[in-house]
Amino acid sequence: MFEEKDIERYSRQLLLPEIGPSGQDRLSRARVLVIGAGGLGSPLLFYLSGSGIGNITVVDHDSVHISNLHRQTLYRTDQVDQLKAEAAVSNLHKLNPEIKLAAVPERFTRDNAADLIKTHDLVVDCSDSIETRYLIDEFCVLLNKPLVFGAIHRYEGQFGLLNHRSGPTYRCFFPENNGKIDQQTCAETGVLGPLCGLIASFQADLVIRYFIEDPELPNNEIGVLTTRNYSLHILKATRKEHSYTSSCMKRISPQDFYALDKTELTIIDVREEDEEPIVSDYERKLIPLNEIPHRLDEIPQSGDVYVICASGSRSQSAIDFLSSKGYQNLINVDGGTYGFIQQKERNA
Amino acid sequence: MSRTINILYFGAIAERTGRQKEEISVDLIKDRTIEAFVTTTYPSLQDMSFTIAVDGMIGAELDPELSKEIALLPPFAGG
Numbered sequence: 001m002f003e004e005k006d007i008e009r010y011s012r013q014l015l016l017p018e019i020g021p022s023g024q025d026r027l028s029r030a031r032v033l034v035i036g037a038g039g040l041g042s043p044l045l046f047y048l049s050g051s052g053i054g055n056i057t058v059v060d061h062d063s064v065h066i067s068n069l070h071r072q073t074l075y076r077t078d079q080v081d082q083l084k085a086e087a088a089v090s091n092l093h094k095l096n097p098e099i100k101l102a103a104v105p106e107r108f109t110r111d112n113a114a115d116l117i118k119t120h121d122l123v124v125d126c127s128d129s130i131e132t133r134y135l136i137d138e139f140c141v142l143l144n145k146p147l148v149f150g151a152i153h154r155y156e157g158q159f160g161l162l163n164h165r166s167g168p169t170y171r172c173f174f175p176e177n178n179g180k181i182d183q184q185t186c187a188e189t190g191v192l193g194p195l196c197g198l199i200a201s202f203q204a205d206l207v208i209r210y211f212i213e214d215p216e217l218p219n220n221e222i223g224v225l226t227t228r229n230y231s232l233h234i235l236k237a238t239r240k241e242h243s244y245t246s247s248c249m250k251r252i253s254p255q256d257f258y259a260l261d262k263t264e265l266t267i268i269d270v271r272e273e274d275e276e277p278i279v280s281d282y283e284r285k286l287i288p289l290n291e292i293p294h295r296l297d298e299i300p301q302s303g304d305v306y307v308i309c310a311s312g313s314r315s316q317s318a319i320d321f322l323s324s325k326g327y328q329n330l331i332n333v334d335g336g337t338y339g340f341i342q343q344k345e346r347n348a
Numbered sequence: 349m350s351r352t353i354n355i356l357y358f359g360a361i362a363e364r365t366g367r368q369k370e371e372i373s374v375d376l377i378k379d380r381t382i383e384a385f386v387t388t389t390y391p392s393l394q395d396m397s398f399t400i401a402v403d404g405m406i407g408a409e410l411d412p413e414l415s416k417e418i419a420l421l422p423p424f425a426g427g
Contacts, residue, residue, distance in 0.1 A: 151427055152427060
């Protein structure tokens with residue numbers, strides 16, 4: 001609840017007639033689930049915490065890596081190797097000790113999705129895989145929760161408020177891909193830090209305006225920002241009903257994959273040739289993602305086949321494509337090569 | 349001379365077409381779908397996932413006499 005002692009902290013936003021004490025009170029009662037505390041989650045969480053969103057849960061299974069720090073503004077160099085969810089909550093508590101913050105250092109999966117989402121009023125998608133985006137969309141629709149999504153690719157970003165007042169969902173803008181190749185993560189394509197800040201700022205703005213009940217808030221559009229020519233395109237969609245049948249593939253956690261005896265395993269690495277890090281702990285067959293459609297005869301249709309990339313995203317795209325060709329024996333290696341190396345370092 | 353229409357490409361689609369935008373004659377897409385036109389012109393788009401907007405509306409029908417802009421938008425994964 002918004003109290004008199006907080007007037008000074010929030011004074012500059014309280015001055016806005018759309019906020020005032022009643023808007024600030026609504027913010028203080030809000031319960032927001034943020035999935036992903038990386039490039040988008042970092043700046044977003046600063047703004048949400050600073051604005052006085054009263055209850056914020058941060059879900060992220062990953063640890064802080066030195067290569068995150070150029071864009072993931074929440075973390076400090078001395079926090080490398082700490083769990084992101086816990087480091088985030090610790091840092092945000094220093095920014096605003098008046099709000100409740102909870103860390104969930106777990107991967108967002110089909111198993112915990114409903115429990116996490118149902119206790120919150122709004123979900124923010126700051127994840128970094130298409131598979132997770134569809135999963136979040138699915139559970140927001142099932143549990144009737146508004147979703148603020150954000151996503152980036154090199155110099156471009158997308159954002160929007162979805163599933164709000166019967167408006168379109170993520171699938172209305174991006175129908176499922178029918179086995180086509182999806183996009184890659186920042187770890188694979190590269191990204192500039194400020195783009196994350198721009199898209200996360202649009203997301204935070206939508207979250208705050210949702211809770212202060214801004215009547216101007218759109219419910220049927222997304223923004224697409226391109227920093228290279230400073231353009232912002234608004235695209236609209238209408239609500240359509242979709243079937244939610246995706247994401248039923250087999251997968252293995254980095255821990256379980258690390259523990260497996262790999263001498264007899266078939267492992268297909270869909271990264272580019274010479275792509276680092278190169279792991280010599282197991283034999284792999286290298287078939288870069290773009291070559292998969294032309295090299296089907298090299299991929300067995302029976303027996304378990306483990307598919308790996310850098311982080312688990314391209315391997316997912318490969319499996320989606322191969323599943324559309326009838327493959328049923330593929331297992332995605334969650335966390336990819338980075339997950340394997342992290343696990344190896346932990347066990348060292 | 350026939351009408352022209354702008355096509356905007358985003359994300360990995362722009363990387364594969366090698367351009368962010370182009371202006372084409374509407375005659376090129378009068379008798380076939382936009383998807384057929386772009387995947388014939390740029391075969392590397394055939395295995396890509398993308399959504400098509402006409403004048404800012406996802407899934408809208410193209411009107412060769414009135415439509416001004418087509419956008420091809422893939423989902424972005426990064427975050």
